[in-house]
Amino acid sequence: MSTVASNMPKYRAPALDKGLDILELLARASAPMNMTEISEGVGRSKGEIFRMLQVLEERGYIARAPGESGYALTNRLFMLGMEQPPVKSAVEAALPVMHRLADRIQQPCHLVVPSREQIVVIARVDAPGDIGLVVRVGHRRPLAHSTSGLVLFAFQSEAIRARWLQMLLQSEPELDRARFVERADQARARGHARAASDVVDGVIDLSAPVLQHDHAVCALTIPFIERHPARIGADAAVAALRKAADEISHALMYGAGSGTAG
Structure with a gap:
């Protein structure tokens, strides 16, 4: 088996991958990020992340920053x-x-x-x-x-x-x-x-x-x-x-x- 093949994950969960990519991106960000910045940061289209952002917001993992259009992590993961x-x-x-x-x-x-x-x-x-x-x-x-x-x-x-x-x-x-x-x-x-x-x-x-x-x-x-x-x-x-x-x-x-x- 090649090195590349051995490093490939055994199972894929695309929706979960998208959600985790967004959370990890926002965790590294020093300021709230809007949809365009998140789309570019995770390398996915706005259409791919739109529903994921809605779900993460509804579940309390992210929130819109006061007075801004950007998203930021809440303290839910910390808690x-x-x-x-x-x-x-x-x-x-x-x-x-x-x-x-x-x-x-x-x-x-x-x-x-x-x-x-x-x-x-x-x-x-x-x-x-x-x-x-x-x-x-x-x-x-x-x-x-x-x-x-x-x-x-x-x-x-x-x-x-x-x-x-x-x-x-x-x-x-x-x-x-x-x-x-x-x-x-x-x-x-x-x-x-x-x-x-x-x-x-x-x-x-x-x-x-x-x-x-x-x-x-x-x-x-x-x-x-x-x-x-x-x-x-x-x-x-x-x-x-x-x-x-x-x-x-x-x-x-x-x-x-x-x-x-x-």
């Missing part, structure tokens, strides 16, 4: 993913600990998982007071350009790191691989990462790994804002963060409710 047992278990184990952490340090925190070359926020707890940075659930950023992503990469096996690096370089060929790996190694040696936010001035991102079997399944992150007068400094926040991440790791391994955060 379906959140129902997967590993993700649901992580959120259930983390939220009580995150609430105690936020109360203690008077800062917000959020939980992050990898999603191919990106990171996605799956849970958040806002600061108890009236000042704090809000990072919405479902927010995505390039893994290589986030402190949470750095931590997720740092605490993986060499084989997984090599695979992730290849994926990151495919999506961003100009990535400074040596510098990224160096920063990841430093974070692993320290047990956490600490870096000025490259999105918001005046914010220091503090991130620690939630571990299972010695590799990071999530990153617990604080977008730290210095308050005046300061109730707790960044060093104390890091200590509290690492203790919270350890507690979540323990809860995932042995079951929730097996410990408390100070």
Whole structure:
């Protein structure tokens, strides 16, 4: 059998292919896309995708952007993913600990998982007071350009790191691989990462790994804002963060409710 023949899918479902092509195209898009752009993006005529767009809209997977003629993904796929047992278990184990952490340090925190070359926020707890940075659930950023992503990469096996690096370089060929790996190694040696936010001035991102079997399944992150007068400094926040991440790791391994955060 030839190589081409062996790579051909065994079964075809043309309608399903069209729907998945549209969803994957919109997932990569940075802005809503109109029918012409979607038609060109998936390489199909408007007539071929017209009914598919209607069905996807009726089922709640896509929606027309407010005030625009274009389509964008809704959070339906994200919410379906959140129902997967590993993700649901992580959120259930983390939220009580995150609430105690936020109360203690008077800062917000959020939980992050990898999603191919990106990171996605799956849970958040806002600061108890009236000042704090809000990072919405479902927010995505390039893994290589986030402190949470750095931590997720740092605490993986060499084989997984090599695979992730290849994926990151495919999506961003100009990535400074040596510098990224160096920063990841430093974070692993320290047990956490600490870096000025490259999105918001005046914010220091503090991130620690939630571990299972010695590799990071999530990153617990604080977008730290210095308050005046300061109730707790960044060093104390890091200590509290690492203790919270350890507690979540323990809860995932042995079951929730097996410990408390100070």
